[in-house]
Amino acid sequence: MASFKPTKIQVYPKLGEKVTQDTLYWKNYKAPLHIKEFGAITNIDFSPVAPHNFAVTAFTRIHIYGPFSQEPLKSFTRFKDTAYCGRFRSDGQLLVAGCEDSVVRLFDVSGKVALRMFKGHTKAVHVTDFISDRYQILTGSDDYTCRLWDLPNATELNNYQEHTDYIRCGVASKLNRDLFITGSYDHTLKLFDARVDKSVMTMDHGQPVESLLLYPSEGLLVSAGGRYVKVWDLLKGGQPLVSLKNHHKTVTSLCLSSSGQRLLSASLDRHVKVYNTTNYKVVHNFDYAASILSLALAPDDESIVVGMTNSILSIKHRKSLEDSKEISGQQRRRPSYRVFVKGKNPVPKQDDYLVSKPVKQHLAKYDKLLKIFNVTKALDTALATWTRHRKPEITVSVMKELDRRGTLKNALAGRDEQALTRLLNFLIGNMVDPRFAPVLVTAAEMILDIYRSVIGQSPLVDRQLLRLQELLEKEIDYQQDLLEVMGMLDTMFASSFPRMEVPCPGISRANGLAGGDGITLRPQIQAT
């Protein structure tokens, strides 16, 4: 006598991203904090010294936020026009910013009024940075020039006029006081040496360059422009190392994680992508609500700050260890597993008389009902709210089993308005799911057959039937579109595939057969 075999619940392969170490790491952030700024946020810069405040440049202001503040600690508002590129000096005392009115201003972080004004550019200044000796600054402007300025007496030290378009990004070396790199809309990156009067290295990015990033070791340079992120090896004379095309709109900002193992890129396509810096594969992806203009990571990846075109600043803080402990603490409150297993597997002694008890088979509720051929109730159990919403595959499997037993029609028949509505709701929710469609289409046909005579008696059911019809019509349209696309792709593949000639000796050629045709290699969904 065999035991009852429970209904087989179809296991579907999990689609979507796999859980990796990176997913866990980058998911471990709290819900984002949104702060409304006055305009599009063009730059975010973290202070290099604790407590790691950050300066947010948006419209005509620069706000400085503390690591956990929701209100700005300080704001610099003395700009005549849109401010650009507010950056901290390496000691966190000074802040420099460009402006649309071509004047570069230097602020004391504790003060309010600009300490120095650097006038000389003729157009908007989008790039400012401190040189690593702390007493010079670098600026780049839309007048195609980049200049070096002396801080103490606010004089221009040097002027480089090599770019042929707007200069929109630049970075100064942190290890060498003479080196800095600028990127321009003329598609080039130029490495300048302050000791000579011209650039020492030029790299062609191929697209207007939007952002630059130097690795901490300064051997590698990352540039972003257009949809591309490119990595250059400076030690090999600016040889391109890798070109990444993972965004589908212009990449606007770049940033490295604190360990240097991950590179982040933000783009107008509203995504932030995380790359592994050893193989440059995308390991994680963040979605944001609007196009992203600026991105910064706090030291030790404590928070991710993103500025968007809709003037929203999004701050995500890392979950602290205590938070994660709290969750595990909750789980521990349940009775321990040991309580249940106590006395579960005692070993009989030599003199004991063993009374064997038939092992009771544990069955799910719907299986118990199926075992006693109570099909309607089994279907009702499988349609219970929790199962229906959380595990639709169980509901569908039970329907499939009923269909196999030839009793699906009996189970579907004889329902009142409420039960039928629930069933139709389930159908509307899951009908177009390709995993469930074959079973649910059969069920839907049966429902229509059974309840044809009562259509029109209940407005609720009628409305749902109309919704179902609409859904199916839409789905049919989609499928048709997809088939058209498939047809187009097939012709493209057929024309691009090289015709293979089969080496046939004379005899088999006499068969009048041509060579083989194209072979398509298609990955197959596979279930385990």
Added chain:
Amino acid sequence: MVGHGDIRVVHRGGSKINSRQPVITQDSRFLLCASGECVKVFSTSTEECVHDLRGHTDAVTGVLLKPSNHLQVYSCSADGTVRLWDFTEGIHIKTYVIGYPVYSIYASAHHEGVIFVVTPMLNDKRSEVFQLVAVHLPQSGDQLVEALELSAVLSDVSSNPSAIGFGNGGEFIASAKGLHLEVFFFKKQKSYRFSLKEDNKKGGKNTFMCVACHQKEDCIATGHEDGKIRLWRNFNHKKEYTYSTLHWHHSAVSSLCFTPEGTNLLSGGLESVLVQWRYNQESQRDFLPRLGSAITHIAVSPDGALFCTSHSDNKITIIQSSVKVSAVIQGLVKGESVRTDLMVDPRSKSLVLNGKPGQLQFYSLQRDKLLYNLDIVQQEYIHESGLEQFEVVKAAFDASGSWMATVEERNQKAAELELNLKLWAFDEQTQSFVLNTTISTPHEARITDMCFCQAADSQTTMLVSTSKDGHFKAWQLSAAAHTEDEGPSWSCDFVGAYHGLVPERCCFSADGSLLAVSFQEVVTVWSPASWELLTTLSQPPQAIRDLCFGRLSCSKYLLGTTASKLLCCWNLLTCSLEWSTTMDVSLLLADPLTENMAAFCFQAGGTDLFVFKPSEPRPLFSHKAVCSGKVTRAIFSPREEMLESCEESSQWLNRSQLHFLTQYMDLMTFTTKAEEDRLLASSRQLVVDDSVAMTPFYLLLGKHRQQDTEDAVSSSLSSDTVPQSSAAIKQLLQTPAHVMPSTSYLCSMFVQSLLISVTDTREENKHAEEKMDSEEEDSEEEMEPSNPRPQQASEGGPEAPALTKAQLRELRRVRKQDHSWSAGFL
């Protein structure tokens, strides 16, 4: 034409055991059932077959214990005889010649010396009308007796044996046919006839299916087609009869049986549930559900302690009266057709084919025993007629037997086909196949063929499946998935197509370097390493039916058969047609161990067999008219031990055996004369004596005797190697007790004899010399297998090969165990 020599086509196992109601003996130790042309005696406790009662020349149609002697049994057969047997010894006692085909047999203790048989109406042997005849068995000492005193009791009875029954200790006999129940009272010599209406109002069908009569009271239970059971009482009146109706079964009741005391009524049918009704308290029922398949017969032992049910899947279940299954005797399950091909499991060397619905059966050909069923579908089987269920349609093994692929399919409507491809890994620990990967809908249409890459040394296993959707797919075992908890699983490696044609057959070459796929009339040859199309071969104008690579020295040949009665052989080195011949080959298969190929040709209503080598123009062997009808399933199965046949015509049977299934689902094989002789000899030696009680002494002796027989087999030629001890024991056991000397005298001799054959562990310590001697003996024994070849060659006759090393080791282990026992006893 090559002469047949001494090769014969014989039935090999797998006969039906569920055709008639089985019989349990008085002491409940044996179960007798009709099986083909013999009666099989099974032990109810061990499920083993104890004897075959052979002698009938046609199908046995009934088995019945002799009412006056519970150690004898009648069997009737369609050959027109009734035979009397002693089933404990397996001895044929008497034959009564009736002269007409007998369809069933009945007897009652009330009627001494009379048996009742169902025969066709006397005037016409072919007629479909049957009558119940009383046969007075003449008292005579002869073995062959002609029974002439026949007298008709009832005319127009059913040929179904369960439609007739004796009631109330033999006072009346009840017979049901169609819508009529007829009861004949022997005392009054009068019969009453009761009729039911064809259909009642609720659409029930009243046709009688079976009859059972109460042994103590006047009560008849009848089973009906609509699942009702009627209990008839007061039927010795024409008018005032009454009946009550019991209804539980949803489809026809196929068998009914009262327990001997009459306290319970058992019923069974298609639902495969045994229902036990309390007599006079019919609302109380016990159920034994999920017995596997439809119940065809129910029988109860004379003491009421055991029930047995036979099932439509060639199975007999023995059930204790506490409604607990105690033993299952399972024969080879043969449905209408074998949808999977016949296969041989490379590990157990058993024959694999689909058996019960949704399962694969592993059947040992050597022991004629079903080893186990593997549940492929893993779903609850619903016993209802007209329901489309999942069927196993394809299965394949890889070369080492560590992977098995199965395809199951359910085709409810023409539009929607449900397909599952499952891959099973052999688990060393549980010694069975464990499901590894399920691929649902591997193809969009029916799978036509499937094969594993047979190369033994390849690192990766590969499976190729072809389908009616015009594609063939290669599946490969891919390394562990992303997460660590999952093992390796199978995934699609390649999808191939050729001009949108439908692939029919696929075949790997012996070394796995080539894959041939037939697309209707074109054979394409691919390289599995790079998935390049290497060449195409074609023989117009008909579709390829079978495709097969040659093996070993003939591996350069690819053979194909076409629907247009053509057998082609291509040479793959030149890509040209080597030869072709016109024959309607229904099946072509290659022997995996040799170069030989077998072709079954359908010609003029019969099938011929040709065995040939692709490289040689003349066939090695041919056999005209192997059987009638087409042969579509056959298999070469490797032999356990090689035959040493010198005759050219039978050499192809040396390493493997050819089994095939006829149109009527009979499993046949080819044997040589020598093989048969040996089989007969060994069967004589190995008769199981079930009469010895299980005592410690028996355990000791039993082991010795086993060893003895094995020794005897191993050394049938060199008798001087037979251990002295076993001869002594044999003598001891065979001599009658009254001629033997006293036990006290014998005992020391007996123990002495045991001591000589083996080395006692305790004595080993004391007598180092003896140990050395014994080791020398052992080493001699071990040497033996290496040098018997020349001896055998000189003898020339058929013989059993010597014991292998493993067997010897086992023997020695057994001996040691024996001694540990005797030490404990002393």
